[in-house]
Amino acid sequence: MANIWSNWSDKMLQLLRRMNNFYLPGSSCTTCLRFEVAGEQVGWVPSKVASILTHYSEVFNPPRDGAITLCQNLDSYSRRSEAVDAVLQTLRKEGSLTCLKGWRDEKYEVMPKFCDTPLMCMERSATSLFGVKRYGVHVNGYSRDENGELRMWLARRSITKQTHPGKLDNLAAGGLAAGISVKHTMVKECEEEACIPADIAETARPVSTVSYTYEDEEGVFPECQFVFDLELPSEFQPRVGDGEVQHFYFLSMDKVKEVLVSNEFKPNCAMVVLDFLIRHSYIEPDTEPHYQEFVAGLHQTL
Known part of the structure; x- marks a missing residue:
């Protein structure tokens, strides 16, 4: 088991470095x-x-x-x-x-x-x-199962999405359009993507930001995601709404951690979930050798 999680740790570190490659030697930054x-x-x-x-x-x-x-x-x-x-x-x-x-x-x-x-x-x-900074809103949705154990809701993106079709995603997420507030965007995306009523969505707590800068053949991407945690009622199940999502999964935290480093996950959404795992003590400094690098990699700003 130790070898499995050590491999996981290395894969997560690679993901963070890839999402912050604008800072690495050899990038176009210079x-x-x-x-x-x-x-x-x-x-x-x-x-x-x-x-x-x-x-x-x-x-x-x-x-x-x-x-x-x-x-x-x-x-x-x-x-x-x-x-x-x-x-x-x-x-x-x-x-x-x-x-x-x-x-x-x-x-x-x-x-x-x-x-x-x-x-x-x-x-x-x-x-x-x-290389203009883009802002977005991401929602970690979670509930307790019948045994009181924390489980997380993940979405699978539609195969018709322009970017990362079919990949695993957070419960709800969206870009911050001009003139629209962070909270309004959060509530709107919850309603549109997961059919979460506004009165439930509004109980989400703003908890963090995740920031990174990467580059690829299309340019430079400095991004900052405003992160919310939303504890859903145990009896509530999100439903496919506007077609941007094709399915929702209710996974144990061990399973979430496992799929996080797979090719199935949209990379920046994996970072948002990593932030959740750290804040909820599923990853701790005494047992995770890359703990400090994880935290630093989630909060890189230019």
């Missing part, structure tokens, strides 16, 4: 340009994207001092948003950037920190081109 708006850094632009943006001189200034900036006349939220969106619409039609093929018609706010006033908004699928 070659990215800062994306600055109104004098504030709000993201990272990969060099190959920067070379494309130089063709749109009416919106983007030529790179200078390691930064990409917007033209001076774009001096308001609406002007910035509209000008950048026009460029993105053109790039979308050209079809050369893979990430824009997943266009969502959903806007994300752009700001240095979550507590700051948004400087502009941007199409969700384009945020990786600018």
Whole structure:
């Protein structure tokens, strides 16, 4: 058994490193340009994207001092948003950037920190081109079984999802769209994805954030997930709602831990569950050799 969990520990550490690969030696971090708006850094632009943006001189200034900036006349939220969106619409039609093929018609706010006033908004699928931080809401749903043991509800994503189709997921989750609050998003996703009534969803407790930055062929992904714990009544069972989920499972914590490092799990959702396991003492520093690295890997911020 010790060897099994040691192997588990190593796999989880590998997952965390993969989800934070922007910080590792050999990443594009050293070659990215800062994306600055109104004098504030709000993201990272990969060099190959920067070379494309130089063709749109009416919106983007030529790179200078390691930064990409917007033209001076774009001096308001609406002007910035509209000008950048026009460029993105053109790039979308050209079809050369893979990430824009997943266009969502959903806007994300752009700001240095979550507590700051948004400087502009941007199409969700384009945020990786600018390394803009994306925010989301994830809900750990759990109940007690007939023996009083804690068990967790997990969802399996629909095979029609644009990203990670068919993978295991948290009970409910969703991106934080422009102008929508964290709590409203949490309640909405619970209702839409798992048919959880608002009066139950509103009992969820905000407990943590999980932050990480990774890169792949589509760009840079700094992300922060607002995490909620929702203890459901023992007699309640979530139901498939809007079609983003195909099935729900009610698993023992040992089984949850087992599937967490499998290829079945959506990686950032596995991080949210790992955070739950640590906070509820299913993983402890005296028995987990990578405990400190786990905690650090869940809270990496630029």
